[in-house]
Amino acid sequence: xxxxxAKDLTLGYENRVVVQNLNFSVNPGDYLCIVxxxxxxxxxxxxxxxxxQEPMGGSVELGDGLARNEIGYLPQQTIVQRDFPASVREIxxxxxxxxxxxxxxxxxxxxxxxxxNMARMxxxxxxxxxxxxxxxxxxxxxxxxxxxxxxxxxxxxDEPVAGLDPKVTMEMYDLIRALNKEGITILxxxxxxxxxxxxxxxxxxxGSKIFFGTTEEYLASDIGRLFAGHSEKCxxxxxEAHA
Amino acid sequence: xxxxxxxxxxxxxxxxxxxxGVLIALCSSLLGVTLVLKRxxxxxxxxxxxxxxxxxxxxxxxxxxxxxxxxxxxxxxxILLLKTGQNAKIKGDAAIAMISVGALAFGYLLMNLxxxxxxxxxxxxxxxxxxxxxxxxxxRDVWLCVVLSIAVLVIYVLFYNKIFAVTFDEDFARxxxxxxxxxxxxxxxxxxxxxxxxxNLVGSLLISALVIFPALSAMRLFHSFLKVTxxxxxxxxxxxxxxxxxxxxxxxxxxxxxxxxxxVAFAICWVIGALAGKRG
Ligand SMILES: Nc1ncnc2c1ncn2[C@@H]1O[C@H](COP(=O)(O)OP(=O)(O)O)[C@@H](O)[C@H]1O
Ligand SMILES: [Mg+2]
Numbered sequence: 001x002x003x004x005x006a007k008d009l010t011l012g013y014e015n016r017v018v019v020q021n022l023n024f025s026v027n028p029g030d031y032l033c034i035v036x037x038x039x040x041x042x043x044x045x046x047x048x049x050x051x052x053q054e055p056m057g058g059s060v061e062l063g064d065g066l067a068r069n070e071i072g073y074l075p076q077q078t079i080v081q082r083d084f085p086a087s088v089r090e091i092x093x094x095x096x097x098x099x100x101x102x103x104x105x106x107x108x109x110x111x112x113x114x115x116x117n118m119a120r121m122x123x124x125x126x127x128x129x130x131x132x133x134x135x136x137x138x139x140x141x142x143x144x145x146x147x148x149x150x151x152x153x154x155x156x157x158d159e160p161v162a163g164l165d166p167k168v169t170m171e172m173y174d175l176i177r178a179l180n181k182e183g184i185t186i187l188x189x190x191x192x193x194x195x196x197x198x199x200x201x202x203x204x205x206x207g208s209k210i211f212f213g214t215t216e217e218y219l220a221s222d223i224g225r226l227f228a229g230h231s232e233k234c235x236x237x238x239x240e241a242h243a
Numbered sequence: 244x245x246x247x248x249x250x251x252x253x254x255x256x257x258x259x260x261x262x263x264g265v266l267i268a269l270c271s272s273l274l275g276v277t278l279v280l281k282r283x284x285x286x287x288x289x290x291x292x293x294x295x296x297x298x299x300x301x302x303x304x305x306x307x308x309x310x311x312x313x314x315x316x317x318x319x320x321x322i323l324l325l326k327t328g329q330n331a332k333i334k335g336d337a338a339i340a341m342i343s344v345g346a347l348a349f350g351y352l353l354m355n356l357x358x359x360x361x362x363x364x365x366x367x368x369x370x371x372x373x374x375x376x377x378x379x380x381x382x383r384d385v386w387l388c389v390v391l392s393i394a395v396l397v398i399y400v401l402f403y404n405k406i407f408a409v410t411f412d413e414d415f416a417r418x419x420x421x422x423x424x425x426x427x428x429x430x431x432x433x434x435x436x437x438x439x440x441x442x443n444l445v446g447s448l449l450i451s452a453l454v455i456f457p458a459l460s461a462m463r464l465f466h467s468f469l470k471v472t473x474x475x476x477x478x479x480x481x482x483x484x485x486x487x488x489x490x491x492x493x494x495x496x497x498x499x500x501x502x503x504x505x506x507v508a509f510a511i512c513w514v515i516g517a518l519a520g521k522r523g
Contacts, residue, residue: 047414050414050417050418052418068418069419069420071418073414073419075415083280084280085276085461086467087466087468090469091411094408094411094415095415097404097408097416097420097421098419100404101420104401104402104403104404106404129466130466130467132466133466150418150419156418
């Protein structure tokens, strides 16, 4: 059974529809990339999946023993976070808040989990540093470690590589792939279609045309040929420039 | 100077003022960080004006304990302001400006129409700037203040981790199953309580300063939430104590003296922070 199933999902704000009739499902172990232009409704979809906002129509069903607070979320960065006085350890530990429930303080196991996930992301040496003084790539690792404290099953990543330089972007992609290999299901938003078709098992393309299927199906489809073909050419050009 | 201080300490009202001052300073500094970072600071400002209006009504109807009116009114307004702030249709800022300026005008109007003493401008001034009220506390005022302060402290400690989570990243908190709306409500109610308490100390116009300056100062020096919180609490208590002592010794108005000390402390922290930043 699928972890997440979207049926005839319609997304939007108040009376404005952003995306209509989305149908897709995510199975354990999948690596789904959600692609589409800026403003096409990717973040809106993610927020609806997390029930941060209600869908205008249709439904999102959870299955296979997945609870909604067992989805680890890496939000698109907001401005408030940037000047917030918080150490890396405090932020990663806050990923355990769902586990802690109404308990006011974190248990020893939760603190250990936070340490483990910092080690997993290679940020143990940054534990006492201030979040806002870290580089973009380090910050994303912190948020990823926090998301990992919230889940063993599914990660939902909203543009995890936005604003990172090419080398750090590659490291981030490798890190995410390694997590997927460990058995964590990945849903990742990206507008980097070349990377999406390179790493993902499934593609959800939203915009004026909607596509959902495996990466092979996407590359064979009209919309996939149009978008992926174009960005692959860009990637090749980039590769030549590097060489 | 020590002799003079010892002499003043013999008076119960001086001891009361010191106890109440320390407690209020402690409470008001705790939520400062959250207020600043959540862009809630304007709510604090709006609420202090509401508290002023409620205080005016309480004086006019001649309540023996004004707190019984001021506290509920301020709490209700805190909740209303929070709700309209979340509503995209009515601009939160406009609603706050309307409520706060309206309350200020009505309060002043009421105080003039139904004067309770011959010295109206003196009354208004002391409600706005808290000039002497802290030195006229009765033992009952002190107890009420002690109880409310302890309640605020206990709530803050128990919900510290949740307040951090909701302040740092509300979307993530909600995705992890934390009921962010309830915690926002809790924060709003606690802010209302703190504002009403602080009104005794510095008057309604200067409350925001009492809440925000220690947090801003601490943020110059420290970079973890826990350290900033502790530092701003310590700073706030020290500044209030200094402010009260200075005002007793030299007869300056209590509220503005405390705020002036807070401002000086901020300037010092800013310089230290800038120097440390250059070195590091
Ligand atoms: N809070 C909001 N209220 C109203 N409209 C919004 C809100 N957030 C986003 N939108 C609109 O919804 C559309 C999709 O936005 P979003 O999901 O953020 O796009 P993406 O993440 O794909 O770039 C945009 O046209 C945006 O203007
Ligand atoms: Mg987005």
